[in-house]
Amino acid sequence: MKAKRLLPQSADAFPANHRFNGIDLVKFICAYMVCSIHIEPINIGAGDPWYFTTINFWIQQYFCRLAVPFFFVTSGFLLFRKIDLSDPDKGRIKGYCMKLLRLYGTWAFLLFIGMTGHLWYLGALVLSVIIIYMLLKKRVSLTWLVVIAVIAFIIGLLGDNYYDITVALRNNTVIDYIAAFYERVFRTTRNGVFFGLIYVMIGILFAHKRIVMKTWVAVLGFVASLALLGVEMYLLKHHMHMRNYNMAIMHLPVIFFLFYLALHLNLKDRPIYGTLRVAGMLIFFLHRLVLFFVQYAFLVIYNHTELNLYDYVYPVTIIATTALAFLIPYLAKKPGCRWLRYLYS
Template sequence: MSKPNFGGLDWIKFIAAVLVVANHTGPLLTYSGTADFLISNLLTRIAVPVFFMTAGFLFFRKLTDDPRKNRQALRGYMLKTGKLYAIAILLYIPLNIYTGYFSDSFTPYSLFKDIVFDGTFYHLWYLPALLLGLPITVLLYRKLSLKGMLAAAGCLYVAGLLGDSYYGLIQGSNGIVHAYDGMFTVFDFTRNGLFYAPVYLALGALAAKGKPPARTPFANAVLFAGSLGLMFAEGSLLHAAGMPRHDSMYVFALPATYFLFHWAMQWKVRSGKTFREWRVWIYILHPIAIVLVRGAAEATNLEGLFIANSLFHFAAVCLLSVGMAAAAVWLIAISRKFRPARALSSRLS
């Protein structure tokens, strides 16, 4: 049996990582506020859902009817992700110090909130969301049918919407607002592992365990484009009405992510392990690249080109992020080569 080709998923995750950079740099802001809003505030909102759905697909496709092996798979995945999160936390301690993270407002409780829900730097929330959302989704998968799992995760997502882009809908209900205000003392946003991640992980589980949809690549592309257009309209209307408390969660992000995923599964492209690992490190390292680009521009008096010009700033951050990611992957590969030698040396000593 031939090994399945998931090159399309690797490419779409790479594109999603670039979209995350766009979300944090505003590439078109210099030229058009409206165009930048559509790119940086709306299009980029399908990036993290793509990460979650592909993570769910790749994890759940490995599950079997053996509960013991499934528990081992979950523990292994959580341990691997937890190690990555710990490394990321340590990497950002210098920037945390620089930005005043450890100020008077820093407490053991605020640290707990950040580690479990919000991330210790603004982009790191994805990793605790995955660490919390995956066990929740696995529990739903064990207890419910595929449709039931998706429905339960969808209910969590609806609750999250009301604390995010649809927050304005509950403004007239003091009881509900107070309930959400109480939740916001535990976490800053509902785009977290409790409300946001499970539905996309469940969509990935459905893709892994359900019957594959019989659609052509063209059909998936058209459905993705239509869903994305509806998400653009949804986001624009919500912002015009002043609804969002935050703007990470949209209803039409669900079908847009779903159809994009299945379209990417049909791409006849190749990738490799190294390229796959680049995507992870682009995501983790790009805020450092933003700081380095700004610092270098100020040191060389090129602020007008690489800071004031948003498109050049975005391009420079992308290039530096890719370079830093490649270096990180290379260093990790080198360290792996020395591990067997160290292990053998310790056994012989």
């Protein structure tokens, strides 16, 4: 009998020891998408054609912006699937948050000043988890948690992709004062309240609600919502002033269907998926540090030989980062190198 491409049951019915190999695979791919946001896939010089800029835009701001929301949903799902929402385990929540903060501190120490920008995700995830935990302890229902997360997301949109609407509303003195104060203190709505909360909640819904659909429905839903996201980004880019590209309305259905597909993907258990899980995490943490040294090395080469290797920054950085991401876990198994585990666990 031919194996089904997607597992037919809802994720809340999966056994506690089920391995989500599809999630590990997609997260690994998403790690490279994060790299591509921070490193231009096509290095553009003064004489390059205009369409290189367009290609970079659609790679970085359309396709690759799906990565971090997927990380949030995955984290919410994996953490809360083993937690009773009516009586959340404080110890498990605390241990999870402390692990994230330890990783944040470790990599903030290892990375140079100004290279830790991508670590915002860890802090935002901690904040999202704490907010949800506190609301659950206050007996806030799952329905109201979703409502709160949606409202927060709408506010976040006004500080990011839909910033033009915020500007229009600033004719109101009170709104102008609140918005100006927030921007001065926090700078962006890309955080655990307005950005992360909704995606962590989607992960919780997958963990505790029966969500199941036919394969063709999931695929069609993903393709259609991805196409509509492209339309949304085109209209925003050409007809509105966007403060950033982090938050779009169509991100929500795209991520919903993408996570469903990854979650239910029927892949046989193999050690490679565990390897990809760790490697993907290290690619996320390492790439900006590797980028710094690649750019510095190319600058030294240029100063001594006038050989311009700038066009190769992206592939060299990706290759070097990937090599280190697989090498570090291998070395961590060796006596005397077990401390390397603190970089990813």
